[in-house]
Amino acid sequence: MNRRLNRRFVTGSTFRLIDRRDVLRGPFRILLAALSIGFVSSADSRAETGVHSDRIVLGQSAAFNGPAASLGTAFRDGLNAAFKAVNRSGGIHGRHIRLIGYDDGYEPEQAIANTKKLIDDDAVFALIGEVGTPTSRAAHPLSEKAGIPFVAPFTGASFLRDPALITAINLRASYAQEAEALIGYLTGSEHMSRIAVLYQDDTFGRVGLNGVREALKRRDMAPVSEETFRRNTTAVKRALLSIRRSQPEAVIIVGPYEPAAVFIKTAAQIGFEPTFAALSFVGSKALAAELHPNDHAVVVSQVVPLFDDRTLPLAKNFLDALTAANPQAEAGFVTLEGYIAGRLVAEALRRLGPQPTRSAFLDLFKSPATFDIDGMVLEFGPGDNQGSDRVFLTAIGEDGSFVALDAGL
Known part of the structure; x- marks a missing residue:
């Protein structure tokens, strides 16, 4: 308590010592409460939205x-x-x-x-x-x-x-950078030239598709097939059959893990087993779980190192x-x-x-x-x-683990 509250006050010709307990009674308590509310309100008004005392x-x-x-x-x-x-x-x-x-x-x-x-x-x-x-x-x-x-x-x-x-x-890193890393690996290290794209039919899918197109264009190449599926669905069989007819060596998937897993597993069932590659948005851990045990060649670009x-x-x-x-x-x-x-x-x-x-x-x-x-x-x-x-390339192992294909591009 502030020592000023204990000082002597003049009341007529006499002096009276105001006890601390007196301050907490009657009008003194009301006054202090009002002052406290005013102080807190003033402090809160100065704080940024979303920033509180604690x-x-x-x-x-x-x-x-x-x-x-x-x-x-x-x-x-x-x-x-x-x-x-x-x-x-x-x-x-x-x-x-x-x-x-x-x-x-x-x-x-x-x-x-x-x-x-x-x-x-x-x-x-x-x-x-x-x-x-x-x-x-x-x-x-x-x-x-x-x-x-x-x-x-x-x-x-x-x-x-x-x-x-x-x-x-x-x-x-951007999807364009991820696409460049994947195409660089597939056309460089793996010496592939026939690459198809399965992409989600929305802004995400088209951004990924454009990244793949541009990366291939820099190498005087183009996708041998481009097929779509609808967001929040796993309806990929029509796209799968169309892509298979183009006989690609690799298929880049621009979408989340559920349709990607259905595409890869259904492809294996009909004897179509190219290398599959996906951008990081696929959700690598969830994809690996869906494919387990994995006997497919699956490469995924990452934007962080091995977790x-x-x-x-x-x-x-x-x-x-x-x-x-x-x-x-x-x-x-x-x-x-x-x-x-x-x-x-x-x-x-x-x-x-x-x-x-x-x-x-x-x-x-x-x-x-x-x-x-x-x-x-x-x-x-x-x-x-x-x-x-930075972009990191990984492969999904048979047991669902991840193997680094590089140290970060």
Whole structure:
């Protein structure tokens, strides 16, 4: 209690000592309560949206149900592993990080509804980990309009890498870079020339298709066949029969794990066994589980290193954090990407000091900024809102494990 409350007050010609207990009675208590409310309200009014005295609130809209559920769940598990590790160590300048998530089923309309709720009702500081190209294309304009950071979307779509965007902060390499790495491997190391493409018939699929086309064009080549399937379905048999007629040596799949697995297993049933390749969005761990035991040649491009290689400080710290946060969570490439995204946000908030703002957060990534996440170096700067350009190629083993085909391109 302030010692001023114990001083003697003049009342007529006498002096009376005001006891501390008197202060807590009657009008004194009412006055103090009013002053306290005014002080707290003033402090809250100065704080940034989503920043509270004890926590910083982030929001995620992603697929937690449906054919892409494994991707959203894995990314969320990675985020929570990073945030819980930070919170156990005292948080960021005394504040814990809290994540609010809503299921969008990998559907753009629901992603819009979720994003509006996170912005308007939950008043989050930033959006993080939107899963998918069509959902990101739908949700990102809302963050751009509100000036809310849109961090680490799980997509390599080129439209989010436009330097004119205000709020987009990308962690991963682009789909064009992944396609280049896959085509380089197939045409170079494997000496293949007949390559077909199966792609999801939406913005994601077309972005991936264009990446493959451009990579082949640089080698004076073109796809021998291009076929589609609808989002959130596994209806790939018609496309399979058409692709088989073109007699490709390899088929690049631009889609999530469920239709990819159906395509690969059905192809084997009819005696069609080229090399299969997929972009990272496929969800490698889920694909391996669907194919187990795997006796197909399957190559997947990744945007993070091997998640289970404990000789890497990043992988070791990730696995330890994931186990501590949720022993039932399954480690994988998507989970590791979510973990790195969580670590990135935590470090950015730490650098901003005890009074972070959205504008300062965004400015940090628009000025030259380097983040070393246990050896995974992310670099941002003016005109560059993508932290990593690295692509790692892996093959799925018979037992579902992953073998590195390179050290990172």
